Amino acid sequence: MRVALGVEYDGSGFRGWQAQRPEVRTLQGCLEHALAKVADHPVKLVCAGRTDAGVHGLGQVVHFDTTAVRTTRAWILGGNAHLPSDLSLRWAREVSNDFHARFSALGRRYRYLIFNQPYRSALWQKRATWCYQSLDTERMHNAGQRLVGEHDFSSFRAADCQARHPVREIRELTVSQQGDGVVLEVEANAFLHHMVRNIAGVLMAIGTGDRPVEWAGEVLARRDRTQAGVTAPAEGLYLLAVRYPAHFGLPPPPATIPGFVQSFEECDPCAKACNPA
Template sequence: MRIALGVEYDGGDFCGWQMQDGVRTVQGCVERALSKVADHEVRVICAGRTDTGVHGLGQVIHFDTEAERSMRSWVLGGNANLPRDISLLWAATVDEEFHARFSARSRRYRYVILNRWVRPGLQRGRVSWVHAPLDVESMRAATQYLIGEHDFSSYRALACQAKSPVRQVYSLKVDRAGEYVYLDVHANAFLHHMVRNIAGVLIAIGKGERSPEWAREVLELRDRTQGGMTAPPDGLYFIHVEYPERFMLPEQVRLPQF
């Protein structure tokens, strides 16, 4: 039996999603919890690996098991064995053709910026902080150059292991609500640090350090060393994965709002 699960987590105290020896990871905690429920070793596949400090609201995973449990038991049993900063949201049976990563049609991220002159207290680690005033209209003008299918070499980490730097960005939106600026990115897939590097370029433009056209210039260089800063992981949320309707998985998009 193949089981799909929805997962949310606060990434602040994890060294990212992927299992690593000697450090605390989301995958490691989830696999240990599900292994206790299944009464056998469980290995999970996720829709998208997140970095240290990045949060997940709409992560999707799958695993195979011969254990017979109700979907409610997978969720409640898993949560009973998970730390407080991870929660399983739902469970569903899927056919063997389902793959959390390769069956995904698209993914969505939200980057949250607290834009005020004093640093955050209660929201430390949950938002990125920019003290200089941001011009949202300039940031919006820059987004037009990044929408569509492009070679995003300048917007990926130097250590990115993806075979191709080409990605399709369906939408890139910038909105302000009081002291908060929200960057919403929807794409078929993402490169390592791609969202954080896009955020870094847009922040520089919003601060007036660069013109909106700089987003296009960086893209055309196809050279990460010529790009902008990598924005911090604080404030980055993996919010949604889209799958074909035939898998009948929950499609709710949950947005972090402050």
Template sequence: MTRIVLGLEYAGDAFCGWQSQAHGRTVQDVLEAALSRIAAERVRLHCAGRTDAGVHASAQVVHFDTRAQRPTSAWVRGVNALLPGAVVVRWATEVGDDFHARFLATERRYRYILHNAPTRPAMLAGRVGWFHLPLDEARMAQAIDGLLGWHDFSSFRAAGCQSKTPVRLMHEASVRRQGDYLLFDFRANGFLHHMIRNLVGALVYVGKGRYPVAWMRELLEARDRTRAAPTFAPDGLYLCGVSYPPRWPLPNDGRIIALPQLPLV
């Protein structure tokens, strides 16, 4: 058996999420179907991070095992020829069977792009979030600093989250404005289900002045999801980086980053 790693990009608004479902088209479904045709056998994928419906990826990492012997180009150009336009394989490489896309990832990086203007976006509909009232990015930047380090993120965890622990190490958390857009960047050893969307929702409450900067710290200490803001829309969320120990032949020595660059950002 040979283990192959792929780097993916996809537009999440075209799919019902990553994970295979009996009732909807998912990224896993269409990619496994294409890979199975190239391999002439059933292929099962394992991903670095399972994205929800509407969530995008500019740097998803997956692996699969196969008995098929194919040139690397077959796993890129050949597979892409069988995929819908909203998903593409960017690169492929062979690794040892000790590699695992999910369990050996040391960090993941997400970016949320928020359009902050009185009217909703049209050209970028589904690719950016939107909030119509003015937001104070300086207040949000103060609040987001308190997320750095080890914390129990129970207040930002979906009710159906299956993680064994709500504790995560946040390496980077920042927000900055570019024109009518706010860019939220998060990098951690892992994320809980809906964690980023719940964090953005709370930061928007701070940015519009509903709560003080200290509220983010209060939410962390409360460890109570019912006290936080509603889950924000998935539209502007991108999985844009995964890091691995540098012992496999992966791009950039295992630091796989592709920050989404949209036309107006």
């Protein structure tokens, strides 16, 4: 049978998704080791999208094939029992053999968090990017609209990107101020390697006033990565959700980021009912 799983992780302590040498701590390596304990046979995982070292995941989706017969509860509880505290399974579903975590996905949504204060934060140091210069979110949002639609995103892909072509469709891109931070949220059919972090780097340069709003469109049109500026740090990036056709019966993506990354705004427990689930 084929099993799909929802995965959540704090990427700070991992060297990214892809399994490497046994001594290198990766998400794939830890998950395959834990699930093999439950299945009682080796497990090979396929994920919706590989994430780099330091990148976090709230809506990562994986699948694997198994001959073991287990309940969904057993996969979750058994898997989590063998996983470290910064990596957990959120749900499990038995799916048809035509389901593929990567190729069946209709879209992916990322969120990039920027702590925007003059002084660094000890609590947010591995969970958001720090920018001490004031950011103009209206300029950033307006610039981002030049990237919405289907385009050649060669200017926003990493030099070692292995995608067959650079054309992607950004369906939505928003930038907003939330308390002490700035939130960039972007959804596309798929993403190139470092694409969101490179977009964030361009928009941050525009937000500080170092570049004009029109620069985002100019960078896109040049199709040249060397013209796009710096790649924003990994710690601010979250894989928020992956969307699939309804007939697969997977749980809906999280409506909000739970817990500490829900927003930068203070939560008044007397005024709001906080539900991290």
